[in-house]
Amino acid sequence: MRNTIYLFILLLSACFNANGQENVSGYLHLENSENWEEKVNLSKVQLNGTANGYTYIPIASSSISKEGYFSFDQKWFDNKDQIYRIHVNPIKSISRRTGVAKNSKLFILSKKDSIYFEKGTSLFDSYTTNNKAHKEWQQLKKFESKFESLHDDFDTEKYLLRTKGYAKDSLQILLVKLISIKKLDDKKLLEKDIKENTAYYTSLLKELKSSEIDPALFLYLENKLSLVYKENTDEKYSISILLNGIACLIIIALVFLIFKRRRNSQNNNLVSLSKQENTIKELIISGKSNKEIANELFISINTVKTHISNIYSKLHISSRKELINK
Template sequence: MQKPFLFIVFLIFGFQLSAQNAISGFVNLENPEEWETNVRLSKLSLSNLEKEGDGKSVAIAKIGKDGSFAFNKKYISESNKLYRLSIKRIREVINDTVKKEVDFILSNKDLIKFKKGKKLFANFETTNSAQLEWQKFKSFESNLVGQYLSSEEMTLPRKGYVKDSLQILMVKLIGIKQLESKQLLDTDIAQNEAYYLNLLLELQASDLDPLAYAFLEKKLAYLANVYLKKELQQSRWINFGLLSMVLLLGFATIKIRRKRQESMISVLSKQEKTVRNLILQGKSNKEIANELFISLSTVKTHITNIYSKLNVANRQELLQKSTGTST
């Protein structure tokens, strides 16, 4: 009776210990004497993703004789963060190609377990949905590399994958950061400004650390400023064009009116033109007769002819038509 009881206690205790570990599994060391006996856990920021060995040290775990290791949940953040496991050689090896670290996304609500295998850090199982999406992204990228595509050709479909398939904001940020490392982010933002502005709104509404996407905010602020300057310049050119058109139309209208006046005046005789000009100066019939040394009746005859030829009824209409103020 005592042995079964101890066995049950052992199982419960083992389960509790396992439940307290967020990270566990095995480091597969072919020659353990060449490696340190500790595994390091570091927290990464997106800006350090491309730099090996960078990150804030979180904890160190001892490697067991069978290669096992584990990290308690207390070392892991409540929300999704980017972490790196790494191990160092005791001494450097020439032409060393062994990858000495592995990156992953995790929160203390999830688990990640590394399996035994041929690689230093072999395949792993995880319950973190963001990490599962990142694995899909890396698998997608790996397949493109396997097809011997150029870096430009490889990046174009990857951009589409990041924007159209991935639903986890952190994974989107990782993909965008990789675009930036290839100096393609500015071009992509310029071509897809609405997408990035919407993404920024999603990020700002999320629980992600603002520092994680600060680089994107700065990038968008700069490009938005450039865009506004272009819009302002275009607006200025449009206003200048409209103003030029108004001036040209006004000039053309004045010119047409002058031509009309000249054509109307041309039908008048020399004496009728003189009488017309004196009328426009405000002279009375008597004043016109005295100035031209003609009779008052002759002045009236000239005025009647002028009104008839110019199609006006009185001095007021003549003035309006001559000055271009007629409606």
């Protein structure tokens, strides 16, 4: 009977462990443990456009055993890859002291993966994981670390070129690509790169939207793209207004030149009339007939007609009425 009870207890324990599989577990190395809270906190991480680049959403906490052990089971994690953070808070009385050890760790995990922290020389120092996205993220960090010591000699163009080249050629997981882009945003380089490579980021955003990645993770990128689109549209509108204004000024100038040329042409035509032709022109305007003009100037009617024909030709008219109106 007693053996049966023990066997029943073991079966229950096995079932419990199967249902409560620990996705995150391990040990902490806490020097001066009295200075730290006795629990580990778990948060889901969202990327954003703020100064620190992350928003933390608390989801659970785990007590730390006397041996330093903690764990979180799979109920706290999503079926797809997400970014998470675990951290230990210092006690308030020492929270402002300098030199406090790094007390948090960011990692990528899904419900089907696990991460195990070994007891190292500092908090969350040594760990193993089977999550492919997190392993790729670690490779990205190693690549980015090459630029961390550049300081004043930091070449933004070279960094953009090499980082984007690495993201396109070496990174296979969309979530990690998104994290690499967030790094550009943290360095105030993302907007510049979007303006220079809008098609690339538009295509990437389309790919992100069709993936299983939580939209909250790439909302900052979508907002940044919208901002650049708006700036480009405003810039094109301003240029269009400027070009239209210049075109209007050119048209006005051309009209003025044409009017001036016609006026000069008319003046030239008037000047080109001979003295006799001007006299006949004035007599015509005063209402004289050809016969009256011939009698007054003591010339033949045919001569008057010849002069009138020359006047019409020079002034580009064909009748007395046009002459009077002109």
